[in-house]
Amino acid sequence: MKMLHLATILLTLSGVLTQSSDWGVKYPDKPICAVRGFSVSIPCSYYYPQQNYQVVQMLWCSMNSNKDKCHVPPYVYSSSSNTKSDFEYAGDDKSNCTLLIHNLQFSYSGEYRFRFMTNVSGFSWTGLPGVILQVADLKVSLIRLSGNGTLKQGDSLNLTCDVNCTHSSSQFVWSKNNEQLNTSGPVLHFxxxxxxxxxxxxxxxxxxxxxxxxxxxxxxxxxxxxxxxSIWIFVFVTTGMIFIVLVILVAVIYNRRCVHTEQLKEEDSDIYTTVQYNTFTMN
Structure with a gap:
């Protein structure tokens, strides 16, 4: 009973039981860099003597607003609350304490800590220190290497992808019109x-x-x-001349047809007059 009482005091006052390796929370070793407006997953795992205790409440706090080591509210997530927010718990009540944060804002940067409480009064745990989140902008910059003004054929440039926070395992993927390009790295060279x-x-x-x-x-x-x-000028001039020649040819043909028609009419008229005259004489 004395040993149990001592352990209870240690857990309640400090939240860290350095004398035991049976309790703990594991976060990523390095700060997490994330892009504003997108989502991030903060990996997290925890452990405790499951044969003796049962987790009844899971909590996440931001040290931007919680100055009391996550022992009291406010919390960005609490399993006892049904309030929806950008902070979503993706873990369980056994060992996984992963936190999802949506619609990231610059104000979300800071230290986050996970705390879990068990069914035994006074036996709770806060993972110290917490995990650091850095929210940054992702920018694509156009850097001209030659040429000026509007982009023209023959100009050279670089497209540079930059996030103003560091991450050792970051990867850059480029695509054009939603089709992935066979290139990698933060710079796309033209x-x-x-x-x-x-x-x-x-x-x-x-x-x-x-x-x-x-x-x-x-x-x-x-x-x-x-x-x-010069080629276009030649094409336009040639096309114009051909058009004029065609117009002249059409006019000439039309005029000749008109003259020929008039001649036929005159010849028909003479034949008709001659026939009429001969008929009159015979009578």
């Missing part, structure tokens, strides 16, 4: 643009816990050389 390079380019940044994406549009204009202009 040594000499063509009109075919026009389109919407999306950089997707991924880690084990989170992903985010940003899109930028490229519109490349074609270069019209002096030779091309």
């Amino acid at each position: 040594p000499a643009l063509t009109v075919r390079d026009s389109g919407n380019y999306t950089c997707t940044w991924k880690t084990n816990e989170v992903s985010g994406s940003e899109t930028i549009s490229l519109q490349v204009e074609g270069k019209s050389s002096a030779t091309d202009q």
Whole structure:
């Protein structure tokens, strides 16, 4: 009984039982970087003597608002509350304490701690220290290497994907018009643009816990050389001359047909007059 009482005092006052390895919470070793506006999964696991205790309440707190080591409210998540928010518990009452955070905002950056309470009064646990979350913007920047003004064929540039927080296992995936490109890394290089390079380019940044994406549009204009202009001028002039010649030919043909028709009419008229005269003489 004395040993049990001593353990109860240690758990209640400090929340950390350094004399035992049977209780604990495990978070990621390094800070988690996530993209504003997207979601993040914070991996978490906990353990305790399950043969002697049963977890009755799971809690997550943000140290931005909770200054009392997560022992009292406010909590960003409480299993005893049905309130819906951006903070969603994806764990259980056995060993998994994973937390999902949706619609990330800059204000969500900070330290988070998990606390669980058992069916034995005074036996609860808070994982110290907590896990650090960094919320950042994902930006896709266009860096001109040659050319100025509107993008033209032959110009060179880089598209750079950047997240202003670090993560050792991050991966960059590029796609054009929703079709994945066979390239990786934060920089997409265009040594000499063509009109075919026009389109919407999306950089997707991924880690084990989170992903985010940003899109930028490229519109490349074609270069019209002096030779091309000469060719078009020649085409227009030639087309115009052909049109004029056709009009003249149609007019000539039409005029000849009209003259021929008039001649036929005159000949028919002479024949009719001659026939009439001969008929009158015979009578």
